Amino acid sequence: MAQRKLLTNGSAFVRTDGRWAGVVWYMDERGERKRKSFSGTTKAEVNKKMTDYVAAFDKMIVESDESKKSLEESMSNWLKVFKFPSIERGSYDRLECTAKHQIYPILGGKVVGDVTSADIRKLLNHWMNEGYAYTTVKKVYNLLTDYFRYLTQQELIPKNPMTAAPMIKKANFLAAQGKENRPTSETVTTFTPEEIERFKAEAYRTWSNGERIYQQAAAYTLMFNTGLRTGEALGLLNSDIDLDHRVLHLQRGVKEVSRRDGAESTSGREVKVGKLKSASSKRDVPLNQATIDAILDLRAERYFGEDTP
Numbered sequence: 615m616a617q618r619k620l621l622t623n624g625s626a627f628v629r630t631d632g633r634w635a636g637v638v639w640y641m642d643e644r645g646e647r648k649r650k651s652f653s654g655t656t657k658a659e660v661n662k663k664m665t666d667y668v669a670a671f672d673k674m675i676v677e678s679d680e681s682k683k684s685l686e687e688s689m690s691n692w693l694k695v696f697k698f699p700s701i702e703r704g705s706y707d708r709l710e711c712t713a714k715h716q717i718y719p720i721l722g723g724k725v726v727g728d729v730t731s732a733d734i735r736k737l738l739n740h741w742m743n744e745g746y747a748y749t750t751v752k753k754v755y756n757l758l759t760d761y762f763r764y765l766t767q768q769e770l771i772p773k774n775p776m777t778a779a780p781m782i783k784k785a786n787f788l789a790a791q792g793k794e795n796r797p798t799s800e801t802v803t804t805f806t807p808e809e810i811e812r813f814k815a816e817a818y819r820t821w822s823n824g825e826r827i828y829q830q831a832a833a834y835t836l837m838f839n840t841g842l843r844t845g846e847a848l849g850l851l852n853s854d855i856d857l858d859h860r861v862l863h864l865q866r867g868v869k870e871v872s873r874r875d876g877a878e879s880t881s882g883r884e885v886k887v888g889k890l891k892s893a894s895s896k897r898d899v900p901l902n903q904a905t906i907d908a909i910l911d912l913r914a915e916r917y918f919g920e921d922t923p
Contacts (some may be wrong), residue, residue, distance in 0.1 A: 681727030
């Protein structure tokens with residue numbers, strides 16, 4: 615996509631009918647040569663029209679030049695126009711949060727065309743030195759990569775600053791924070807049998823009058839025994855539970871997202887029921903007797919929703 619630009623400032627001439635006319639030549643977004651014609655009773659009138667048009671054209675070019683906008687204005691618009699319609703609401707909330715809290719405070723006021731690879735490196739190093747998790751900083755890097763790739767592909771900037779600013783290797787990142795780069799399997803914390811019993815006892819603890827402290831305590835047992843995420847457990851319907859075959863069919867999830875008017879966030883949050891995080895998340899979960907007992911307990915409390923006709 616080419617940048618619109620003026621080729622002439624216009625020239626006035628007398629037509630055969632005695633009226634004055636003028637033409638301003640310009641190049642459009644496709645690189646094609648175009649003209650804008652004007653007419654009037656006097657040369658001064660035509661020159662005034664051409665001068666006003668040229669001024670408006672120049673102003674439009676400045677306002678539409680993405681490279682001269684602040685990064686916050688440009689990225690915010692890119693998120694709303696290109697990302698919001700194409701991804702899940704929860705995913706968009708996370709991108710917006712990353713931009714607002716990790717990118718805009720440091721690079722938001724910088725002119726897009728002036729952002730350099732050194733600026734990107736300083737941004738990543740800043741959050742690394744602040745002790746942020748590697749996965750958090752990687753999300754910052756991925757968002758910037760996606761954004762600057764778009765600008766470069768659309769020829770809105772001549773050079774991609776991300777090219778010379780690769781993501782810090784995880785081992786080096788953790789070493790800079792004084793942490794050991796251990797395999798994921800070694801970083802997973804599991805409950806001991808004693809902790810499991812304490813967890814269950816706490817979930818079903820009651821007040822002195824016998825009422826349970828925690829509502830729908832059996833939901834904790836359900837998630838504990840099956841590994842369901844909170845949103846997955848909240849999305850269960852009675853029809854998803856097959857006690858005869860001792861299996862639970864996981865098909866949807868519940869998530870909390872920002873309340874919005876279009877792409878613009880408004881105050882508060884709202885709950886959405888939708889598809890699961892990934893294709894592999896849609897699965898059948900076997901049930902043991904303890905989990906079945908928890909499900910029966912939850913059914914008595916009308917925890918599970920019903921299918922709508």
